[in-house]
Amino acid sequence: MTRYNQPVDAAQIPRFAGHSTFMRLPAVTSAEGLDIALVGIPWDGGTTNRAGARHGPREIRNQSSLMRRVHHVSKIAPFELANIADAGDLQVNPIDLMRALEEIENGISRIVEAGARPLIAGGDHLTTLPVLRAVARKAPLGLIHFDAHSDTNDSYFGGARFTHGTPFRRAIEEGLLDPKRMVQIGIRGSNYELDEHDWAKAEGIRIIYMEEFTARGPEDVMAEARAIAADQPTYVSFDIDSIDPSMAPGTGTPELGGFLTREAQAMVRLLQGVDIAAADVVEVAPPFDLGGMTALTGATMMFELLCIMAENQARKRGKT
Numbered sequence: 001m002t003r004y005n006q007p008v009d010a011a012q013i014p015r016f017a018g019h020s021t022f023m024r025l026p027a028v029t030s031a032e033g034l035d036i037a038l039v040g041i042p043w044d045g046g047t048t049n050r051a052g053a054r055h056g057p058r059e060i061r062n063q064s065s066l067m068r069r070v071h072h073v074s075k076i077a078p079f080e081l082a083n084i085a086d087a088g089d090l091q092v093n094p095i096d097l098m099r100a101l102e103e104i105e106n107g108i109s110r111i112v113e114a115g116a117r118p119l120i121a122g123g124d125h126l127t128t129l130p131v132l133r134a135v136a137r138k139a140p141l142g143l144i145h146f147d148a149h150s151d152t153n154d155s156y157f158g159g160a161r162f163t164h165g166t167p168f169r170r171a172i173e174e175g176l177l178d179p180k181r182m183v184q185i186g187i188r189g190s191n192y193e194l195d196e197h198d199w200a201k202a203e204g205i206r207i208i209y210m211e212e213f214t215a216r217g218p219e220d221v222m223a224e225a226r227a228i229a230a231d232q233p234t235y236v237s238f239d240i241d242s243i244d245p246s247m248a249p250g251t252g253t254p255e256l257g258g259f260l261t262r263e264a265q266a267m268v269r270l271l272q273g274v275d276i277a278a279a280d281v282v283e284v285a286p287p288f289d290l291g292g293m294t295a296l297t298g299a300t301m302m303f304e305l306l307c308i309m310a311e312n313q314a315r316k317r318g319k320t
């Protein structure tokens, strides 16, 4: 019987001791032999407001020491179902945006070519664009996207087309995402323009504003999201600013009126069965955090996603 990588046992070595890796898993230098690679992208060169998400992966690793082995609701034990490790941080140039995008694409390509599915800790939301370039090589993916912002603007500051407010517009233009299989959940906050979301809606993206989520609740909304993703490969992108800033203040563009952490957890649990090609948790900015709460939220959302992805893996193998 295969024995997969296991986390350091917190009953033997306390959580605050030892090397800081994602979920206390072994650190590896290659994704060979992994089903799921936990990887950091410490880069925030696309940030238009408060920078700091470059520090996200390190703090998420720290807080992820609190994750345990078994999901308390689904009973999924991810480390028994799939081979998972901390594949480290991508090496990304912090002062050259276009080069950084290439480095991210190349780094994720190596993981995908090794046969592993990436679960990423960002980084700002522009990191999702080069990740999609690496994982959507063969065909456009669907997208289930939790965020306060649509991130489908065209440009900023007189023509800058690559910022954390534009990744999903670029991804559609590049044929990486199928807009008819895209849903954005939790969108809110004041807009730049009255028609700001018209382009996204005309492309076919389903935008579920926070007010609609509040009226319908997680189960109804996620039933629709699963139907939109259909049974085809889908990317899941979780922007931590979808959570209310009272619970996750450490982020670059906080917006009032967000999800409770338990609502976000409930929604990710309802992704069970979705064919998640890759996923990320982005925009955790530790310089604005309080007591590590935002990084803990990021780590917990990664664990929730990991359970879904590991269960997928096992089902594909015919083990469950």
Ligand SMILES: [Mn+2]
Pocket: 125, 147, 148, 149, 151, 164, 239, 283
């Ligand atoms: Mn975003």
